[in-house]
Amino acid sequence: MTAALSVRDLTVNFGALVAVNAMSFDAAPGRITSVIGPNGAGKSSLFNLISGAIRPTAGRVQLDGRDVTGQPPYRLLAAGLARSFQITNLFFELPVFENLRLAAQIHETPLKALLPTRRSARALDRAEELLDRFGLTAKAQELAGNLSHGEQRRLEIAVALAARPRVLLLDEPTQGMSHGDTAETADMIRRLAGEMTVLLIEHDIGVVMALSDHVVVMHQGRKLAEGAPAVVRADPAVQAAYFGHA
Numbered sequence: 001m002t003a004a005l006s007v008r009d010l011t012v013n014f015g016a017l018v019a020v021n022a023m024s025f026d027a028a029p030g031r032i033t034s035v036i037g038p039n040g041a042g043k044s045s046l047f048n049l050i051s052g053a054i055r056p057t058a059g060r061v062q063l064d065g066r067d068v069t070g071q072p073p074y075r076l077l078a079a080g081l082a083r084s085f086q087i088t089n090l091f092f093e094l095p096v097f098e099n100l101r102l103a104a105q106i107h108e109t110p111l112k113a114l115l116p117t118r119r120s121a122r123a124l125d126r127a128e129e130l131l132d133r134f135g136l137t138a139k140a141q142e143l144a145g146n147l148s149h150g151e152q153r154r155l156e157i158a159v160a161l162a163a164r165p166r167v168l169l170l171d172e173p174t175q176g177m178s179h180g181d182t183a184e185t186a187d188m189i190r191r192l193a194g195e196m197t198v199l200l201i202e203h204d205i206g207v208v209m210a211l212s213d214h215v216v217v218m219h220q221g222r223k224l225a226e227g228a229p230a231v232v233r234a235d236p237a238v239q240a241a242y243f244g245h246a
């Protein structure tokens with residue numbers, strides 16, 4: 001089976017520092033793959049490489065078997081890869097609904113853009129659907145900036161989904177959330193699998209173990225281990241590097 005996302009020997013240097021060092025792994029279609037590792041392991045840099053925010057020094061990225069290495073984020077989005085950011089990436093001064101509607105317009109053609117009513121029909125439907133799915137219907141007209149932290153993080157995921165990606169990168173989606181919001185968000189992520197391929201960076205090890213089909217462990221820019229959650233957790237090298245005991 002072709003991997004939805006395939007990373008081979010991906011490397012980036014920042015001066016003398018090799019932040020991501022010859023990383024290789026596959027994300028299987030419709031599954032949740034998590035990337036874990038201690039602070040500074042290189043997880044965000046890996047996501048920046050995959051999502052086109054920075055260009056690799058070496059290596060390649062394939063989406064459904066097609067080389068997309070070094071393509072800018074907007075090209076990757078059109079090719080089916082979306083990312084939600086660790087840092088909140090919303091239009092705070094716009095209503096929740098407008099954030100979703102704008103994000104949903106990505107696939108509208110320039111010709112449709114000349115026909116305002118027809119142009120927006122599909123985007124409106126998609127925005128409504130996402131409001132419902134993410135429990136934000138009652139907040140549709142609220143400014144995004146007025147939402148709680150947990151709601152903003154959920155809206156971010158909804159915005160990333162608006163373009164109907166086949167591969168979704170989630171960067172610490174439960175960061176800073178209460179216990180209840182974390183559990184709710186984890187449920188939402190679980191429901192995305194099957195519909196799309198999810199690549200997740202997550203510090204909450206409970207969420208990682210509960211959600212992931214496959215776990216990739218990074219340490220000092222390199223891949224330390226990968227496998228099923230229970231296998232990775234039992235690996236002595238992972239325990240030493242990540243869980244702080246062997």
Ligand SMILES: Nc1ncnc2c1ncn2[C@@H]1O[C@H](COP(=O)(O)OP(=O)(O)OP(=O)(O)O)[C@@H](O)[C@H]1O
Binds near residue numbers: 043046
């Ligand atoms: N633009 C940059 N310029 C220079 N060094 C960088 C840059 N971005 C990241 N680094 C360095 O690369 C290393 C990996 O950082 P990165 O943020 O990718 O790790 P991380 O695993 O995501 O960490 P955290 O869990 O704390 O977010 C760190 O030493 C960091 O200081």
